[in-house]
Structure formats: structure tokens, C-alpha cells
Amino acid sequence: MWNKKNALPELLRLTDPGIQEQMEGLPASQVLIGLGTDGQPVSVDLDVESPHVLVCSGSGGGTTTTLRTLTAQLLHHGGHALVLDTKRISHRWARALPTVTYRTDVADIHDALVGLRAELTRRIDHVDQHGETDDLPRLAVVFEAAGHTLRQLARHWDKVREKGDPKMSPAVDAYEEILFAGREARIHVLAGAQNYSAALGREQFSTVLLGRVTTRTWSHAAPQFATVPKSSTHPGRFHTVQHLTAQPTQVLLITDDEAAVWAAATETEEG
Numbered sequence: 001m002w003n004k005k006n007a008l009p010e011l012l013r014l015t016d017p018g019i020q021e022q023m024e025g026l027p028a029s030q031v032l033i034g035l036g037t038d039g040q041p042v043s044v045d046l047d048v049e050s051p052h053v054l055v056c057s058g059s060g061g062g063t064t065t066t067l068r069t070l071t072a073q074l075l076h077h078g079g080h081a082l083v084l085d086t087k088r089i090s091h092r093w094a095r096a097l098p099t100v101t102y103r104t105d106v107a108d109i110h111d112a113l114v115g116l117r118a119e120l121t122r123r124i125d126h127v128d129q130h131g132e133t134d135d136l137p138r139l140a141v142v143f144e145a146a147g148h149t150l151r152q153l154a155r156h157w158d159k160v161r162e163k164g165d166p167k168m169s170p171a172v173d174a175y176e177e178i179l180f181a182g183r184e185a186r187i188h189v190l191a192g193a194q195n196y197s198a199a200l201g202r203e204q205f206s207t208v209l210l211g212r213v214t215t216r217t218w219s220h221a222a223p224q225f226a227t228v229p230k231s232s233t234h235p236g237r238f239h240t241v242q243h244l245t246a247q248p249t250q251v252l253l254i255t256d257d258e259a260a261v262w263a264a265a266t267e268t269e270e271g
């Protein structure tokens with residue numbers, strides 16, 4: 001169903017009245033996406049609703065801005081982040097933060113994903129032995145240009161694999177495993193893409209943010225909707241798709257400088 005009634009705000013900033021208070025009032029597992037047409041907050045709970053978030057919009061449509069907004073909130077609540085960014089400059093605000101690991105070269109991203117799979121296994125073993133995740137820091141995998149990078153990872157593996165190695169890229173295989181089992185280990189993929197591809201793994205994203213996208217991307221990323229709404233060129237305008245609802249949303253804009261400050265002002269997770 002479509003939720004549409006009143007007008008969205010023209011712009012939503014961190015400095016707007018009440019926004020920081022709303023963010024501070026959310027549980028550590030929940031991040032504010034923006035405001036809906038009814039003026040109410042639109043958010044996602046990574047523990048309860050959707051462990052991973054997919055953001056799709058055309059070039060200049062706000063994908064990186066949205067990923068920045070979500071990531072800064074998770075870091076603020078004591079989480080860590082692994083940024084995978086072949087564009088190299090998407091999240092310069094995060095490079096100096098001690099809780100952020102930044103990888104840009106395809107070979108390094110390959111190694112990071114393979115290492116992340118080992119971390120996933122370690123965390124699952126920990127939960128199996130201790131029965132809780134409270135002492136595991138939440139880890140956001142911020143995957144810029146995810147579809148394009150997955151294709152690059154596959155080509156990279158074709159070039160470097162040796163006789164006896166598996167045909168499928170271990171990095172791509174690790175990505176799929178993290179989507180499948182990340183919730184239990186508090187590992188969350190925040191993936192950005194200009195368009196949809198099957199390699200992204202739509203079924204594992206219960207929350208999808210669709211901005212300036214084509215009808216084809218809408219029909220593949222949100223096939224539960226027979227009617228595709230008209231996209232907007234207005235900065236920060238998305239539809240937040242969760243299950244059978246698509247909520248028009250003005251996404252919160254957090255600038256680079258604001259994100260660095262907000263992320264560094266870390267709070268300890270309260271669960």
C-alpha cells in the first residue's frame with residue numbers, strides 16, 4: 001500500500017528542531033531514515049525489522065548521503081564500520097575515525113570480505129557458546145556501488161584464481177553469507193547502488209530505499225507493488241519500502257562534518 005497524505009518537508013537537517021532528540025531517543029539498534037508525509041519519523045530497527053538496508057538511486061540522487069546518515073548513527077551508538085568504496089572518496093568523513101576500516105582497491109575489498117566471513121564465523125561461535133551478543137560491537141558494512149563492485153570482484157577472482165580454487169569468488173560468496181547470517185552476529189550490510197541487479201540479493205533486504213530510479217529497478221527491487229510511483233528529482237526524496245508498505249520519505253541530511261562529529265560522540269550500546 002502507498003502511504004501518502006500530506007507534503008514532505010523540503011529539506012531535513014540534523015540541526016532542525018527536535019531531530020537530534022529523536023535520534024537520541026531511539027534504541028541503539030534503530031536508525032532514523034527521515035520523515036514521512038504525516039510528519040512522523042521513518043526508521044528501521046536492524047534487530048527486529050531488517051538487518052540490512054539497500055539504497056538505490058541514480059547518479060546524484062542521494063545514495064551516498066543516505067548511507068552516511070545511517071552509518072553515522074550506528075557509529076554514534078558504539079558500532080564499528082567497514083567501508084568498501086571503489087570510488088575512494090565517498091566517505092572521507094569516516095577515514096580518520098578509529099572505529100572505521102576503509103578499503104578502496106578491489107583486491108583489498110576481496111580480502112576484507114573474506115576476512116569478514118571469518119569474523120562472522122567467530123561471532124556465531126561466540127553466540128553459540130555464550131548465548132548472547134551484548135558484548136559484540138555492531139558492525140556496519142557500508143558497500144558503495146555494491147552491484148558494480150561485486151562484478152569487479154568476480155572479474156578479479158577470474159584473473160587471480162589458480163588451479164583447484166573454487167570458480168565462484170570467495171569474496172562474493174562471503175557477501176552472500178553475511179547477508180544470510182549477519183543478523184545473528186550483529187553484522188549489517190548497508191548497500192548502495194545506482195540500479196538493481198540480482199547479485200545484490202534483494203530477498204535479504206527487508207528495507208529498501210528507492211530514490212531516482214527507473215521503472216525496471218522499481219519492479220525488480222520491490223516486485224510486491226504492481227504500480228510504480230513517480231520518482232522525484234527533489235534532493236533527499238525516497239520511498240522507504242518495508243514489506244507491503246512504501247512510505248514517501250524526506251531523508252535526513254547529515255553533512256560530512258556533522259557525520260564525523262556525531263559518529264565520534266560515541267554512546268555505549270544499551271542493547
